[in-house]
Amino acid sequence: MHALRVCRGVCFVKTMSHLSSSRPESPESAAYGRGRRSPQRSLIAQGAVAFDGAFTVDELLSCVRESDAKIGSATVYRAVSAMVGHGFLEAVGERDGHALYLRCTDDEHHHHLVCTGCGTVAHAPCPLDDHAIEQAAAQGFVVTRHEVNIYGLCAQCLRHGDAR
């Protein structure tokens, strides 16, 4: 696998042998399920894993283009939406009108606190506790879906004052 370069402070040189390809239980099957494998989708999954914070499709695209300059944006959009569909990626809000995505390996349900400076992510417990759900029920509602997007600044960005 070719070394992909830095994307938003993420060093991409980590060896990713565990992602190599066509192995029955590779992370790629986690990313795309029973879908077909392609070199492009491999690169895209690797790119997603290499970020250790939230990223936009644009950022992922630039990352991936360092390895394959001809990759199309539609391909990345399709791959991202497939990965979201398989629970490999998660949507975590937006920045300047661009959707933010995140690879999170923690299985337990929780939310994310995204640094608007650098995309670094911290975990936040799901605030929709029993009390909140009961309260909704008391008003006759059944909760079907919720989004909790929390934005802030990480310690490092606070020091440098580079909020976005």
Next chain:
Amino acid sequence: MHALRVCRGVCFVKTMSHLSSSRPESPESAAYGRGRRSPQRSLIAQGAVAFDGAFTVDELLSCVRESDAKIGSATVYRAVSAMVGHGFLEAVGERDGHALYLRCTDDEHHHHLVCTGCGTVAHAPCPLDDHAIEQAAAQGFVVTRHEVNIYGLCAQCLRHGDAR
């Protein structure tokens, strides 16, 4: 222009004498602050108040067009964003890619549970309690902004099964 949807069951015929106009402390000053009054903005504020749930700009536009067929969509977008700026309206998520807005008179900080069937809204306490903020701080973050969008079905829509 784009397909306009039915006014989501809100009847606009309610008399709104309290909103009439040019009164020093009318709700319109709450809607637009020190901005100039215009018949269009009056209608738009009245329309926003007439909905008793969440609505999209499109829906508000159709509503307002029943009183003034020539009103432009840009005018409604501008008025809505002015009202959001003055805290008269609140953004409460989206439905099918259309932003949802809400007139909420409760001053205390809280969130909203939007029925995806009819737009009816229930209150939900802000889940970002001290514990969550402390937990963020422990990870070096300062929280600057949060969005909590909760979607569900109200009792009535549950009965009729008309989820969207």
Next chain:
DNA sequence: GCATAAGTGAGAACCGTTCTCAGTTACATG
């Protein structure tokens, strides 16, 4: 191999929203 269905790349289309621009109008001021 071979068939075929899934994936790809380029670029057009989509569509909610914002911008531009010329015309109108509310309103402060005298």
Next chain:
DNA sequence: CATGTAACTGAGAACGGTTCTCACTTATGC
């Protein structure tokens, strides 16, 4: 009341992130 001016309006163009289309390629099961 007249007047100046800055805010507002309406029409339509532009914007921009995302999705769709279509012809082509290719992974994969048989």
